[in-house]
Amino acid sequence: MKLQKSTSLALVSVLEAAANPDRQVAAAEIAEKYDVSPHHLAKVLRELGRAGIMESARGVGGGYRFTGNARRLTLMDLIELFEDLSGRAGDEERIAATAEDRALGRVLAEIDEIARATFRSITIDTMLKLVERERHAAAAPQAAAV
């Protein structure tokens, strides 16, 4: 399963904001860190704002603040805002055509089902812990080398 650019942007934006719940995260800061178009990012942030996951503040020091529940909000909740994972478009007709197509459809559906279950099981809070683990793992060899 490959996520669209908007979905990936939404995920990293929420992670950035949820990691710093006490401060506003500037959109420009996220755009620069992930080397993405500020215009594209603004559209994604607006969608997150409409969903009640991020809140924007204008003016000096303005930016975005995470307003969701990190222990309840899952990766699947965010992905579903930007993608339709209910089925592969156009597959229904093709799957019905031959036994080979139906068999292939079953295997692909199995993969999708596992992916959906994985996304549903991981909350933003769990992702933040994973990010910390990655950070420590990356820092450990450097610390050992000093």
Next chain:
Amino acid sequence: MQADDLDQVIAIDARVTGVEKTDYWYEVFHRYGTRGGRQRFCFVAELDGAVEGFVVGEVRDWEFGEPPCGWVFGISVRPEARLGGVATRLLETICGAFRSAGVTKVRTLIARDNHLVLSFFRSQGMMAAPFIPLEIDIA
């Protein structure tokens, strides 16, 4: 887990799963309770003498060709007692028992649609194991 805890354990399990399995739990207690030995464990979490939750597991040797590891195959918390860290304490306790038994890895198996328990184990840092569970209808 003591024999006196069994009725409350059975009640919690029945409430959470919707199926009362009295015989099963007596068998689990027989095998994993006082006679569990050094490889089988079952613990309860208590508050003011009442059972809030339980965990059951064992060390399995060379299953599927893998070195010995701890398996958690049952964990549950009374719905009113959730979000208070009870399951976390239960998991820490059984992991401590596994560690004492000499293993350094813990595994479990969860239904794909059991989002609550899947999310709990994920929140504890568990990741996908290098296995794919398979099944077939043989009726």
